[in-house]
Amino acid sequence: MSYLPCGTYFQSYADDHKWWRTSFIKSKMILMVILLAILPYVVDSQWLSVAYTINYYILAGLGVQLLIGYCGQITLGHAAFVAVGGYTCAMMLLFVPWPQSMVDAGLVYPITIVCAGFLAAIWSVLFGLPSARVKGFYLIMTTMAAQWITVPLVITQYVAQIGGRGQAFSIPPDMIKIGPWAIDSDTKIYYFSVLLVAVCLIAMGNMVRSKLGRAWIAIRDNDIAAETMGVNIVVYKLLAFWVAGFFAGVAGAFYLSALFFVSPEHYEWFYSLLWVGIILIGGVGSIQGLVFGAAFVVIVFKVLEMAVLGASSALMASYPELGWMTTKFIFFKEACFGLAIILFLIYEPNGLSYRYWQLKNYFNLWPFSYTGK
């Protein structure tokens, strides 16, 4: 939304702040909605699951983007808040004696999603408190500590032990139901995820362009200057943690519908890092960057996985005595993924959204585009 064809002028402030400012953008958006709607009819279920994984990463990464990209508060423990959301939702579905009428009406899951969001938000604010005092590396440490205290200690040792042995809470299938729609197939999960992502992205976009967002950006750019300008930085930082935690909780609750159970391994530290990686790859401080980053990471991982599978079965078919090598391919995949992140950060430090912006400008100015750097 950062670009505008020349010759377009706005008469009022409201016009300038519209979501879809020109009819071209509007038609592009409508096209995108149509594309998203027909996707389940053109791809098989494997790619559909890729699609909703992307959506899950977008939801989870939203809070990270808010904290890092808009408020400048680096977080490396976001999986903890997603975990709180996921577990709140699962525990409420399993252990609260819901009246049958509510289950039938499909109210239970939406209620738990909201509760998950709130609890995760509170938890996030709790760990955001040190941000009032420390910043930079020390804040990174605190958020990492959030991860280490929440997932391996509180959730694994105490929460997951509720109701007897076993880490995994399987959700009874009829509980995941919104109104009359039971979410039980990949297609339905996909549509649900698209809807949720749309709602959250719009909410985020609106927040960012309001007073709240401007305060966050001021804190990001220079917190001391922001304070002297009259922004209450403690309150706004904590608000950022609150909102980020809420999104994380929603993400955690959403992912339950895709997997039908929850275990601490959904929320390893790896994911916290991955989500930060996503926004760096996509572009810091850009909502569409988040979408690009999530899509890029999930698709690259999928393609690498398929390449490894293909390569190992090809190897097994032609040189069966080299079967032991296939184990190495998996590590090769891991190494490649690491290398991809590194190379991306070295050679594309502004992220994919910057490339996208360049591309748009190129076509915008075509045929007189300026190609020099």
Added chain:
Amino acid sequence: MRTRILLLGLALVLICSTAFAADEIRVGSINDLTGATSDVGKDAALGIRECVKFLNDSGGIEGKKIKLFLYDYGYRVPEAITIYKRFRDYDKINLLLQWGTGDTEALSPTVNRDKMVTISDSLSGHLCDPKKTPYNFVYSTDYSTNARAALTVWYEEVWKKSDKWKKDREAGKKPKLVCFYMFASPYCSAPIKAIKDQAKLLGMEVGKDQNVSLVALDAKSQVLGAKQEHPNVIWHGNTTMSVATAVKDAYALKLGADHIVNNWGFDKNLVRMTGKAGEGVIGAASCAFVGMDVPYMDKIVEYCKKVNPGVPIEKRTIRTVQAWLKVSLASAGLSGALKKGKLDGPTIKASLESLKGWYPFNTKNALGRGPYTITATDHRPTPVALLYTIKAGKIELLKKINMQEKFPKEWPKWLGW
């Protein structure tokens, strides 16, 4: 560049999907090659490949070749679910082999709904009750039986006979058990209830549990905690690395108690890591160790060398043998189903449940196991637990104990512990 990678990926997908022959059995296997249990997972995965190769070389199952899909899930439950969905919808497998306790128990409602027969490397007692998990099978004595058997053997062979405990025994003291395991790990905590029950049955005392992480570097504080209770025997429910840590720390701090270990904590590496601290440790095992004198061990060694020449045979452990046992049980189910002419879940299940006095590869005492009898009401394949011990740096068979004969009244009640 990215498009090129994508094209490459697509091309590989095409290669994968063209290899589709109707006359084959499709077996999916979820293994851990990169995750927290990859130290033992790799060996098991190699073993599965070798055994499938062996079966295919010797004519397949009822003339049909097995096509194996072996994917890594990094010991992450969510990944296991994604792979399972792929197996079900895309690879269209006939039978599933699984790895960890966490993912097997998590997937068990799903496999039951899909009627997919599953044989897991997790031998959790919970998976043996057909009322709860009708499509889950285990290929050896479950953890709870292992734990009970190990404790019973210790009680009878060591406590009652050895000179070490003579004074305590004659003073009429009750022996005391303390459990070392990671509370939060489903594998480790699976047999705890059973072993405590068994201790009560044998008239033993039970001390406070000590939490030892699976990646523990030292267990001194736990050993000291246990020392205050003066235990006579320690149950180690973890995997090899942390069992070795605990055994060594117990030796260093002169705990004095004996050690009994569950099957995933007892192998050649334990001997290597503990040295003389490990002398006399008793461990449960699912089958014979590599190199022991049992039928089909020669085949295993032959195929280890043939299929995976890149891995030296000295590095192969009991996990390979376990993998062979697992695939062998799977092949028994598949061949039974093929004889009936139908290769769907219920038929495979029925044919596994009709196994009576079965031996791996239909050879007596093959892989040190058998006879197995699985029924529609009890998926525990055998009441005979194998107990090994470390003697002079070598693993030796200590005792085969038949828990059903020993405790005929209690045995049916222990189902699903």
Added chain:
Amino acid sequence: MDLFLQLFITGVMLGSIFALVALGWVLIYKCSGVLNLAMGELTLIGGYVCLGLYQSFVKSMPLTTAFLLAIVGTLIIGLLLGLLTERIFLRKMIGEPILAVIMVTVGLSFFFKGMVFIIWDTDTQVFLPRVFPIDPIVLGGVAIGQVYIWSFIAALVLMVVFVSFFKYTRWGLSMQACADDEMAALSLGVSAKFVYALAWGIAFMSAGVGGTLLGNINGLNYSVSSLGLLVLPVVVFGGLNSVPGAIVGGITIGVLQNLAGGYLDGYFPGGIKESAPFIFMVVFLLFKPYGLWGWERIERV
């Protein structure tokens, strides 16, 4: 009292290994401002390199010589790897936002882990024949494993070496100058590139020693790298840019962990031993965010 003493001594000994690894971490941070999340993998690499060398040396020479030679080899290979890593990956990141640099180290950790397991595989590998005897040394009723004693000694020796390196050698002084004020150091003719490269080299070396000692406790596999994260509470306690802080922090965290395991486990069953350092870290950050000896930066608009 016996219990306390035993726990305390064990903690000190174990903590000294953490301290060794933390030392390398602090050095990188001090000189180049990089928060390195690949420390666990550096430890893993060091351990495996030493194991590989040891196993090939021990065939032709006595045990002690073989082990010492293997350690020397590990140090040399570590130095080279450190220089290479800095040259290939991190030099290009100079001046980028800190978060990007952190993510590069995360990428490095994936990369290193993948490479280590491609080369050495995932099954547990053990130093055989055993380097340190399994029998503990008993001092005044407290039993201490010999590996632990040696790691404690190694940590002390390395600390002395590092401190004197910083204080008395030209390279060390230039590293300190660079850490203090990069611009001023550059204008006085200190080569920042050289300093960064050296820092990574030394970090690889100290992590290599740490990895070797960890590998000697049990064996080497996947789980060794997870210990790399314990470095973070250690450095937070000591202050991110203090070498003595890393040593004191390492030992304190080791002691804390053991005491928590020994005394608190009864009240909070499960996991308290592993999580205690991180809980402690949060509390510490709230009250003394710059650690014991860290530099407090005064900010201006």
